Amino acid sequence: MKSVLLLLCVFIVCCLPADKKDKFTVVVFKHGKIAGDPEPFRKLLKKFEDENPGIVIRDEMLPASTDEQHQFYVINLEGKSSDFDVLSMDVIWVHEFARAGWLRDLTHMLSGEDRNDFFPGPMQAVTYNNRVYAIPWYIDAGLLYYRKDLLEKYGFSPPVTWEELIRIAQYIISREPGLYGFIWQGKQYEGLVCNVLEYLWGNGGDILRDGKVVIYSDENIHALRFIRDLIIKYKVTPPLVTTAIEESTRHIFGNGRALFMRNWPYAWNIFEKEGSPVKGMVGVTLLPSFSKGPSASTLGGWQLGVNKYSKHPEEAEKLVEFFALPESQKILAITLGYKPARRSLYSDKELIKEQPFIAGLYDVFMNARPRPLTPYYMMITQVTQPEFSAALSGIKTPEESLKAAQRQIDYILAAER
């Protein structure tokens, strides 16, 4: 028994990380898995360490899904954890974390000029009660991908309204066997809410307006029914979208099996890689609109903040500042395809030469809308995800699901009263 214990102790000691870094300040940086080759990202961190002797960065990966990442942060920060210093956050979390008092106030880090340089959407998302709690890192927004070659073959131009998209899709898929018309992300997860909001907004609806719950409205019912009709009435969308996430749709489109796809900008670089079956055949445009309304695109992207309980806040701020620099954002844009949150980079000659696609995204990002800006967003989305999913798969009518959502969200927001 004793020898077993001894062995165990030896094992434990061996497994503990040796603390050689006494003289350095270790800043722990939490972020999602890096898309693609992590080498350029490591290089960038190395560059920071070289410029800031005395600081060592340890980057740690978050779990796969954003829901799990959120839960990780909530549970740790609620427990006042100081295990990590810099945290990357989805746009929808900043208000919640700020309200909970978990983020260091970073207002002093941004000059007026900087504030103007970041896109307005992310700036709104990181500003809570007029204080800035995070710095935009990179930005995302919903786009319409289309097959240039097929539209040309049948003499169409890219659709501007949903009606056109349906007409074109119906025409072409009836002549191209095995081709899907229009695919998007319909699994029960946050991506579904991003997709659905684009239709709700396009039709003049919303979830919250001036702090009031307005999800149960005629505009929303109409829009939600329209999405369901894409599948069952117009038959341009295959039922498999109700389980699809970004990558599943990207695979289908990337193998040349779909005409239109709603997705984030990251897919473009993959389509244009050597060996991609659709290289040179893909076009990108704004999402279509309803005949009278505007085109609406959901804002995504990640922000960097500093843990309020961090033991090295100054060093952590330096790292955030470093990633906010135009040079750093440019390097990540060129190497990983992360879209810069700074507007000025979209006219940067070198960047446009490397990534010609980026210049065209400027208008999309300028108009991208953040999801409802409220500390209660995560509770609200736990309600909307299943309700939207139920409406899309036909388990509930759009009316029933929105009515149920309205009631549940009302109950959540009653906490404030």
Next chain:
Amino acid sequence: MKKESGNRFIFPALLILFLVTVYPVFYVFYLSFHRRLLIFDISKFVGLDNYLFLLRDDRFWNALKNTVYFTSVSVSLELAIGLSIAVLLNRSFRFRGVTRAVVLIPWAVPTVVSARMWEWIYNTDFGILNYTLGAKINWLGSPFWAIHAAILMDVWKTTPFVAILLIAGLQVIPKELYMAAKVDGAGNWAIFRRITLPLLKPIILVVLLFRTLDAFRVFDAVYVLTGGGPANTTETLSIYAYKVLFQTLQFGYGSTLSVVVFLCIGSISVFYIKLLSKGIK
């Protein structure tokens, strides 16, 4: 000779059981009458508000329906398959030990691992199940199939437990009874119905009790396999409660849901235990 009092031997167990299970149960009742948002430091007594909302909460009723469906279908299948395996293996043959060990594999595999295994088997495009069936069924994505996929996985995972218990039950039945019945010219089916089943009844009830309770509070298997989706068609009561509790730390309403699970489990146990004690008398 009179026995000594064993109170001090049993005291540590009772203390820890009290602190870690009984006290929290009282606490959860207490929380269920509050609106408690851990992250924003909101804590208000709201009386029966949470319970009143629960009565009108579609998502709760849906979760209850899913849980009852999951429990009844999976437990009956497990009993049927488990009984067949038990009858099959309840004799001596070569490799019997190895066979029993193999039968125990699903029981020993961690639930999370088995969920991940089945997730891959169910994969629409590359899964072996669709390939074997020559089908393109979206097992985990279609509202109809997902709950059945979860049931199938649970049946695979827990049938061994059922079979092992039933084999033990079969072995207590005296061999003479079978001999006598054979002498009287009874067929296999008649023997099974007239002798095996009635004598196996108490153990079947015990198995049903264990399995019903486990299935009713199912969490990890389904949580990892489907996360409750699609469209909440696989969201069980435990998953709903867990999501409210820990995705957004709404401890008030989440505790209300926990209380309901607790009360359901309590009623099921009382029901079975009554049935059992009747059987014994």
Next chain:
Amino acid sequence: MIKKTGFYLLVMLVLLYCSGPLLWQIATSLKPDYELTVIPPVITENPTTVHYISVFKERPFLRIILNSAVVASCTTVLSLIIGSLSAFALAKMRIRYKVFILGFVLSVSMFPPIATVSPLYIIIRELGLRDTWLALIITYTTFSLPLSIWILTNFFKEIPDEIYYAARIDGCSPFQIFYKIMLPLSIPGIFTTAILVFIFSWNEFLFALTFTSTTSSRTIPVAIALFPGVHEVPWGEIAAASVVVTIPLIVLVFAFQKRIVEGLTSGAVKG
């Protein structure tokens, strides 16, 4: 003859049903990435260990296995100590309200974990035990106690009361009887209990998911459930990790099949 063949065919079917999914997971773990998405999904001709290597190289997997091992072993030891003491008292000594206590222990085993997880979380957080081994060890010990007490009580009851009386007359204190006589006599029972408790702690998910948050205490089931990836699921690595953590259990099952069956049934059949 035909009957016999039929019987063995059926047995083969049962074996395939029980082991198939695990065997398939092993086959998956050996496939190179590009073969994972190839139809038909046959067994690979180019087995590779890349997934195993990457599981251990890119992730703090060793530390996670250590967490699970420590938590499960400590739980087993604690649960056996506390459980055997009470089982001894329940089987051999005078206890008031014995039936009531046994009923209480049994009913605790029926408690749904979800009903206690929220208050326990608050308590553990207040005690500063969040994300530690201790939080899991305490919880697991408690939830495995009913099982330990139940199985061990049954074992102790089989030891004749006369031994107890004889030892008393020889001047042994009850505690001496417990560890000098009873424990050695019920080694098989203790062993059985230990295996079951260990497997329970090794596999538990709900509490582990809630009380742990970093690699310093995260256990295997949580790590496998929350495998990181961008948009895509790394099937090969998940399969490899699954196989690694399941193998010890399979070894246990094959080595101690009889004991496990005994443990599983002792509660049910006699009770």
